[in-house]
Amino acid sequence: xxxxxxxxxxxxxxxxxxxxxxxxxxxxxxxxxxxxxxxxxxxxxxxxxxxxxxxxxxxxxxxxxxxxxxxxxxxxxxxxxxxxxxxxxxxxxxxxxxxxxxxxxxxxxxxxxxxxxxxxxxxxxxxxxxxxxxxxxxxxxxxxxxxxxxxxxxxxxxxxxxxxxxxxxxxxxxxxxxxxxxxxxxxxxxxxxxxxxxxxxxxxxxxxxxxxxxxxxxxxxxxxxxxxxxxxxxxxxxxxxxxxxxxxxxxxxxxxxxxxxxxxxxxxxxxxxxxxxxxxxxxxxxxxxxxxxxxxxxxxxxxxxxxxxxxxxxxxxxxxxxxxxxxxxxxxxxxxxxxxxxxxxxxxxxxxxxxxxxxxxxxxxxxxxxxxxxxxxxxxxxxxxxxxxxxxxxxxxxxxxxxxxxxx
Amino acid sequence: xxxxxxxxxxxxxxxxxxxxxxxxxxxxxxxxxxxxxxxxxxxxxxxxxxxxxxxxxxxxxxxxxxxxxxxxxxxxxxxxxxxxxxxxxxxxxxxxxxxxxxxxxxxxxxxxxxxxxxxxxxxxxxxxxxxxxxxxxxxxxxxxxxxxxxxxxxxxxxxxxxxxxxxxxxxxxxxxxxxxxxxxxxxxxxxxxxxxxxxxxxxxxxxxxxxxxxxxxxxxxxxxxxxxxxxxxxxxxx
Ligand SMILES: Nc1ncnc2c1ncn2[C@@H]1O[C@H](COP(=O)(O)OP(=O)(O)OP(=O)(O)O)[C@@H](O)[C@H]1O
Ligand SMILES: [Mg+2]
Numbered sequence: 162x163x164x165x166x167x168x169x170x171x172x173x174x175x176x177x178x179x180x181x182x183x184x185x186x187x188x189x190x191x192x193x194x195x196x197x198x199x200x201x202x203x204x205x206x207x208x209x210x211x212x213x214x215x216x217x218x219x220x221x222x223x224x225x226x227x228x229x230x231x232x233x234x235x236x237x238x239x240x241x242x243x244x245x246x247x248x249x250x251x252x253x254x255x256x257x258x259x260x261x262x263x264x265x266x267x268x269x270x271x272x273x274x275x276x277x278x279x280x281x282x283x284x285x286x287x288x289x290x291x292x293x294x295x296x297x298x299x300x301x302x303x304x305x306x307x308x309x310x311x312x313x314x315x316x317x318x319x320x321x322x323x324x325x326x327x328x329x330x331x332x333x334x335x336x337x338x339x340x341x342x343x344x345x346x347x348x349x350x351x352x353x354x355x356x357x358x359x360x361x362x363x364x365x366x367x368x369x370x371x372x373x374x375x376x377x378x379x380x381x382x383x384x385x386x387x388x389x390x391x392x393x394x395x396x397x398x399x400x401x402x403x404x405x406x407x408x409x410x411x412x413x414x415x416x417x418x419x420x421x422x423x424x425x426x427x428x429x430x431x432x433x434x435x436x437x438x439x440x441x442x443x444x445x446x447x448x449x450x451x452x453x454x455x456x457x458x459x460x461x462x463x464x465x466x467x468x469x470x471x472x473x474x475x476x477x478x479x480x481x482x483x484x485x486x487x488x489x490x491x492x493x494x495x496x497x498x499x500x501x502x503x504x505x506x507x508x509x510x511x512x513x514x515x516x517x518x519x520x521x522x523x524x525x526x527x528x529x530x531x532x533x534x535x536x537x538x539x540x541x542x543x544x545x546x547x548x549x550x551x552x553x554x555x556x557x558x559x560x561x562x563x564x565x566x567x568x569x
Numbered sequence: 570x571x572x573x574x575x576x577x578x579x580x581x582x583x584x585x586x587x588x589x590x591x592x593x594x595x596x597x598x599x600x601x602x603x604x605x606x607x608x609x610x611x612x613x614x615x616x617x618x619x620x621x622x623x624x625x626x627x628x629x630x631x632x633x634x635x636x637x638x639x640x641x642x643x644x645x646x647x648x649x650x651x652x653x654x655x656x657x658x659x660x661x662x663x664x665x666x667x668x669x670x671x672x673x674x675x676x677x678x679x680x681x682x683x684x685x686x687x688x689x690x691x692x693x694x695x696x697x698x699x700x701x702x703x704x705x706x707x708x709x710x711x712x713x714x715x716x717x718x719x720x721x722x723x724x725x726x727x728x729x730x731x732x733x734x735x736x737x738x739x740x741x742x743x744x745x746x747x748x749x750x751x752x753x754x755x756x757x758x759x760x761x762x763x764x765x766x767x768x769x770x771x772x773x774x775x776x777x778x779x780x781x782x783x784x785x786x787x788x789x790x791x792x793x794x795x796x797x798x799x800x801x802x803x804x805x806x807x
Contacts, residue, residue: 166684170667170671170674170675170678173666173668173671174664174666174667174671177665177707178666476662477664477665480658480662480664481664481675481679482623482647483623483656484650484675484676484679484723485647485648485650485651485652485676485679485680485727486651486679487643487644487648487679488643488644488647489644490647490679561623561624562622562623562624562647562650563618565623565656565658565662566614566617566618566623566658566735567614
C-alpha cells in the first residue's frame with residue numbers, strides 16, 4: 162500500500178486540530194529560517210578563515226630585529242642575519258620584508274596601465290622583498306621570471322624610489338589587463354604613483370595583502386627592494402615539522418651574534434592567523450551553538466507536542482488497531498502526520514528564511530544566501546522532526562487494541 | 570465458525586491476579602446471533618476482546634473461521650481482525666476529527682482497497698444504515714443513535730464474517746436501541762454472525778441464542794432467563 166495515499170484523511174483531521182498544527186508549523190518555519198541562515202553565515206565565515214593566503218602558513222614564522230645602539234648598522238645586520246638564517250639546518254629559506262600576509266600592517270598603492278590621469282586605478286598592497294620571496298613564501302610563479310640578486314635595491318626609509326621590475330599577483334594582473342588576459346602583463350610597463358613606470362617581470366598565482374578583510378585582498382605588487390631601518394622583519398620558512406624547534410633556537414642564535422639589537426615578536430603565521438580571526442571564530446562558534454541548541458529545542462517541541470497529541474488520542478489509536486491497523490501502520494500514521502506538518506512548516510520556512518536573509522543582507526551587508534541552502538534547510542528540519550517523533554510514535558504503536566473497549 | 574475451548578485469561582497487576590476467563594468454552598456457528606449477558610465484571614468484555622483478537626489469551630484453544638489463533642503474530646492478528654471482524658462499541662468510538670466518510674474509510678484503507686473500491690463500500694454501507702446523505706458531517710454533529718449507525722456502517726464496510734458488539738445500545742435511549750437492534754437483526758439475516766454483549770434482557774431475547782457469563786465461565790446456554798439473578802434483569806447500565 163502506498164503510504165502517501167493516506168495523506169488525505171490525515172490532512173483533513175489536522176484541519177480540525179489547527180491550533181497544535183499551526184504551533185508545530187510555525188516552530189519548524191522559524192527554526193528553519195534561523196538554522197539555514199546560521200549555517201550559511203557560519204560556512205561563509207569558515208571559508209573566509211580557511212581560504213589560502215597563497216603562502217605556506219603551516220611552516221612559516223616571523224620575527225623582528227630592532228637595533229638600539231647609536232652605531233647599529235642596519236644593512237650589515239640584515240645581510241649577516243639572512244646569511245645565518247638561510248644556512249640554519251631545517252630552514253628552507255628566509256627573507257626580510259616590510260610586510261606579509263596576515264600581518265595586518267603594510268601599505269598599498271594605486272597602479273595603472275598608462276600614466277594618464279583618467280586611467281583606471283587598481284589598488285594593490287605593496288611588498289618589498291628579494292628573489293628569495295618565491296621560495297620563502299612557497300609562491301607559484303605562473304608567468305615570467307623571478308627577480309635575481311642584482312635587482313635588489315637598497316633604500317632608505319625616506320626613499321620613494323621604485324625598482325625597475327616588479328612581480329604581480331595574478332589578481333592584480335587580471336585587474337589591470339582583464340580577467341582572461343592576465344598573462345599579457347609580463348613585460349608590460351605599468352605605473353605607480355600615477356607616472357612612475359615599472360616593468361612587470363613575472364606573475365605569481367596567489368599572494369594575499371596583509372589585511373584579511375580588505376576587499377582587494379588578492380591584489381599585491383612585489384618589488385625587489387630592501388628598506389634599511391633600525392627594525393627589520395624576517396620571515397622564515399622551515400621544513401615541515403621543524404617550525405617550533407627553530408622558532409625557539411634561531412632568535413637566541415641571532416641575539417648572541419649581534420648584541421646591538423633585540424629579537425622581538427617571534428610568532429608563527431598560524432598564531433597571527435588565529436589572532437586575526439579570533440572574532441570570526443567566536444562568531445562561528447556562537448552561531449553553531451545557537452544552531453545546535455535551537456535544533457534540540459525544536460526537536461523537543463515537536464516530540465512534546467506529538468507526545469501530547471498521542472496521549473490525547475490513545476483511545477483513537479486503540480480503535481484504529483481494533484479496526485485492523487498493524488503496529489507499523491500506526492507508526493506510519495504518526496510519522497506521516499509529522500512529515501506533513503514539517504512540509505508545511507518548510508514551505509512557510511522557506512519564505513521566512515529568504516525574508517531573514519534579505520534583512521541580514523541589508524542590515525549587515527552579508528552575502529545573499531545561495532539558493533541550495535533552502536533544500537538543505539528543508540532536509541535538516543525534516544530529519545530533525547522525523548527523529549523527534551520516532552519515540553512518541555513508537556509509544557503510540559505499542560498501545561493495545563483493547564484500548565478501544567477498555568478506556569472510555 | 571468460532572470455537573473456544575477452555576480459554577483462560579488472567580490479568581496480573583501489582584496487587585492482584587484476576588482470572589477474567591476460566592475454562593471458557595463456547596461454539597458460535599455461522600449465521601448465529603448470540604447474546605452474551607452477565608453481571609458487571611463477569612468477563613464479557615474480556616471474552617469479546619479475546620474473540621475479536623484485541624487481546625491474547627493465556628490458555629486453551631481458539632479457532633476462528635478454521636484458523637488456529639494461538640501462535641499468530643501481531644501483524645497476522647491485525648490482518649485477520651481487519652478482514653473478518655467488525656466491532657461495535659458501547660461508546661460508538663468514532664474518530665472525532667474525521668467526517669463520516671473518512672471514519673468508515675479507516676478499516677478499508679488498512680485493508681488496502683483502492684480508492685474506487687473504498688468509495689463504493691463507504692457509500693453502500695452508510696446508505697444501508699440510513700446516513701448516505703451525511704458523508705461530510707462530523708460525529709459530534711450526530712445523535713447517539715446516528716453515531717452508532719455510523720459505527721455499524723464502519724464495521725460492515727469490509728464485509729466481515731463476524732460482528733462483535735459490546736453493549737451497542739448501552740448509551741442509547743430505548744427507541745434508538747430498538748432501531749439499532751433492528752438493524753443488527755437485519756444484518757444477521759443477511760448472513761453475518763453476530764455476538765452481542767448486553768445488559769438488556771429484552772434485547773437479549775431477540776437474539777437466537779443467549780449465554781450467561783459468570784466468573785469468567787459460560788454458565789448457561791439457551792434462550793431462557795431461568796437462573797438469572799434479579800439484579801441482572803435490571804435496566805441497561807450507562
Ligand atoms: N486490563 C485489565 N487489567 C486488570 N484487570 C482487568 C483488566 N481488564 C479487565 N479486568 C478485570 O477482569 C474482569 C472481567 O472484566 P470485564 O471487563 O471482562 O467484565 P465485563 O463483564 O465486561 O463487565 P462490565 O459489564 O462492567 O463491562 C474484571 O474483574 C476486571 O476488573
Ligand atoms: Mg464490559
